[in-house]
Amino acid sequence: MDIVFNAVIPIITSIIGGLIGGLFTFLGVKMTLKSRDKEQHKKDTEKTIEWNKRIILTRPEMTLCKNRTAIKAVEEIYLLPYIKPKLVNEKEIKFDYSDDIFKEEYWDRYEFILQNTGKREIVSAFLQVPYKSGFNIYSKLLLKSWQDAYVRNYYSDVSPLPSYIRPNEKIKIIVYFPKIAPKLKEAGLDLYFYDEDKNYWYQRLVNVTGKNEVEIIAPDAYFMHFQEDCNFWFIYDHLYYAKDVEKCFNKGISSLLEERKRKNWARTDKQDKFVADVKCGEIALKYNLPLE
Secondary structure, three states, X not given: OHHHHHHHHHXXXXXXXXXXXXXXXXXXXXXXXXXXXXXXXXXXXXXXXXXXXXXXXXXXXXXXXXXXXXXXXXXXXXXXXXXXXXXXXXXXXXXXXXHHHHOHHHEEEEEEEEEEOOOOOEEEEEEEXXXXXXXXXXXXXXXXXXXXXHHHOOOOOEEEOOOOEOOOOEEEEEEEEEOOOHHXXXXXXXXXXXXXXXXXXXEEEOOOOOOEXXXXXXXXXXXXXXXXXXXXXXXXXXXXXXXXXXXXXXOOOHHHHHHHHHHHHHHHHHHHHHHHXXXXXXXXXXXXXXXX
């Protein structure tokens, strides 16, 4: 019995000791690897943050320019207050306008020149009237086609600009507005653009004085503002906070408006998270060429 005891116990003790030693070795290696991964992640994050900062500094940016030479293109747009919008159903809105819109003396105008003072090329861009603005935006071509009743009832809050605006290139924007609404000359326009590196940007043009604020936006936020379902968006954005929705349209659309509200808040939260992730290095912006 003593022989068994004296033989077995050392073996068991040796095995247990080996297991414990191996466990500590394993945990030590794991902690070392984890520490290395953490340190590597920190370095990658710092590199991404610096990379993003440099990309933001080299982004495209449209700046007001007084020099009228070498203008690449001229874009003519009309700002037209809508009159008596009629909700036909939950997805269709018709607008009524005075026939005076087809008279030249109805319009006043102002113009400004924008230059891409950034380092990157703009692939596509559009101007947008801010929500709750009370007026629509149309290109000259669209307005001239308004003799067709269907087009005349169309709602638009965006107007595409000439594509491929390279660094230092300039475009002229001519804005027509009704003389009966002189305050429209002070109205701000929002500018969205997509650059050659597949990044999306938002720029606020407060008015022709050129107060600019440029920021990165998420792709889904870009397409939200350049979307085809403008009737749905109009119903939400222009009418949700109006107290006389039922009176004006005589339709039960409160559930639809609540749904739009929830979707809008979800998009806002997603955009805020996107910007935060860019700033903290969790998302890397794109660049076609080395920044070094």
